[in-house]
Amino acid sequence: MSLSPLNQRRLANFRANGRGWWSLWIFLLLFIVTLGAEFLANDRPILVSYKGELMVPALVDYPESKFGGFFASTNFRDTFIAGEIEANGWMIWPPVRFSYGTVDPYIAFSGANPPSWMLSRETICQRYPLGVDDPDCVPGNYHYLGTDDRGRDVLARLIYGFRISILFGLVLTAASSVIGVAAGAVQGYFGGWVDLIAQRLIEIWTSVPSLYLLLIISSVIAPSFWVLLGILLLFSWVTLVGIVRAEFLRARNFEYVSAARALGVSNLTIMWRHLLPNAMVATLTFMPFILSGSVATLTSLDFLGFGLPPGSPSLGELLAQGKNNLQAPWLGLTGFFTIAIIMTLLVFIGEAVRDAFDPRKTFR
Numbered sequence: 001m002s003l004s005p006l007n008q009r010r011l012a013n014f015r016a017n018g019r020g021w022w023s024l025w026i027f028l029l030l031f032i033v034t035l036g037a038e039f040l041a042n043d044r045p046i047l048v049s050y051k052g053e054l055m056v057p058a059l060v061d062y063p064e065s066k067f068g069g070f071f072a073s074t075n076f077r078d079t080f081i082a083g084e085i086e087a088n089g090w091m092i093w094p095p096v097r098f099s100y101g102t103v104d105p106y107i108a109f110s111g112a113n114p115p116s117w118m119l120s121r122e123t124i125c126q127r128y129p130l131g132v133d134d135p136d137c138v139p140g141n142y143h144y145l146g147t148d149d150r151g152r153d154v155l156a157r158l159i160y161g162f163r164i165s166i167l168f169g170l171v172l173t174a175a176s177s178v179i180g181v182a183a184g185a186v187q188g189y190f191g192g193w194v195d196l197i198a199q200r201l202i203e204i205w206t207s208v209p210s211l212y213l214l215l216i217i218s219s220v221i222a223p224s225f226w227v228l229l230g231i232l233l234l235f236s237w238v239t240l241v242g243i244v245r246a247e248f249l250r251a252r253n254f255e256y257v258s259a260a261r262a263l264g265v266s267n268l269t270i271m272w273r274h275l276l277p278n279a280m281v282a283t284l285t286f287m288p289f290i291l292s293g294s295v296a297t298l299t300s301l302d303f304l305g306f307g308l309p310p311g312s313p314s315l316g317e318l319l320a321q322g323k324n325n326l327q328a329p330w331l332g333l334t335g336f337f338t339i340a341i342i343m344t345l346l347v348f349i350g351e352a353v354r355d356a357f358d359p360r361k362t363f364r
Contacts, residue, residue: 013355014356016355017351017352017355017356019352020348020349020350020353020355021352023348024349027342034162037163038058040095041096041100041153041156041160042058042097043098043102044058044074044099045057045076045092045093046092046093046094047092048076048089050088057076058094062074068084069081079136093140096140096144096156097140098152098156099156099160100156100159100160100161100312101313102152102153103152104143104151105151107127111149112148112330112331113151114328115330116146117144124137124142145158146328148318148325148331149328154334156313158315161315161317161318162315164308164313165299165342166342168298172229173290175237176237176239176240177240177283177290179237180244183198183238183244184241184243184245184248184279185275185279187245188247188252189270189271202238202241205235205238206235208235210231210232213231214231214232214301217231222309223306225308228298228301232298236290240283240286243279243286244282247279248275251275251278256274257270257275260274285354287350288346288349289347291346292342292343292346295339295342298314298316299316299319299339302314302319303316303317304316315335315338316335318331318334318335319339322334
């Protein structure tokens with residue numbers, strides 16, 4: 001499928017912005033990799049072959065009875081289970097042998113621990129019952145970014161927290177864009193009393209303190225991914241209303257729109273086919289910035305303790321742990337640099353999209 005000359009020029013302008021072009025690829029790489037977080041950081045093997053049967057514990061919870069145990073769920077880190085599998089097959093572990101909620105039993109009561117690369121192997125293995133000779137003290141069990149104050153692996157929580165933050169931002173951006181574009185299109189196309197009344201209602205709605213409302217709702221309903229998404233969606237959809245409304249107000253009296261009305265084309269068709277493409281230029285330009293704002297909002301709520309449920313992997317919760325554990329600087333630095341990288345990549349992508357849709361810019 002070939003692109004139109006206009007879209008070819010936009011793509012060329014986007015690629016000419018080197019920062020935005022490479023930021024897009026880096027962001028996509030990080031996002032796609034973290035989508036398979038269960039295969040990167042997990043306390044279960046990726047693949048297990050036991051007595052000729054192939055299993056995927058990373059995705060399926062197998063009972064311990066399949067391996068000669070008694071419990072409903074299998075702990076693959078248990079010495080008996082690991083020895084049984086190794087004697088009758090093999091298993092492949094992910095690079096990080098901890099999930100976001102896995103508590104390391106050897107350091108659970110010693111608070112936040114520094115990254116393993118800062119310690120010698122002898123120092124790390126002192127926590128294990130058999131010391132350096134303990135089979136559990138292997139590089140796969142090391143904590144490459146340290147642990148938090150509850151003995152959970154920071155790298156594992158970072159991977160899962162990155163995925164949740166980006167998915168939350170994408171869903172919130174898409175939903176708020178759909179509602180905002182629809183509201184702005186109706187206001188701008190019909191104008192008159194429809195526009196006047198809608199604008200007054202939006203002004204009243206935006207004057208409601210969203211943070212106070214969030215605190216009230218959080219005290220009544222247990223916060224979760226979808227509850228937070230719904231609450232923030234109540235206020236985030238107004239971001240694009242003014243932009244889309246202005247585009248429809250400007251273009252609704254153009255000659256081709258008047259000609260379409262004279263030919264009997266319905267209002268919905270005119271809005272969808274003739275006016276919406278013009279409004280989508282400004283909408284697409286703002287979407288990367290809306291995405292970065294959504295990620296920052298979730299991080300802020302988690303940092304304040306009003307975000308995702310306790311125990312959920314969260315960048316904001318990682319920053320809060322860094323604030324509460326100043327003696328463990330790896331916690332705060334990890335959260336800070338992760339947020340800084342995400343925001344920088346999204347801002348650079350937004351600048352490149354803005355250049356791509358700017359008709360005054362032509363790069364060679």
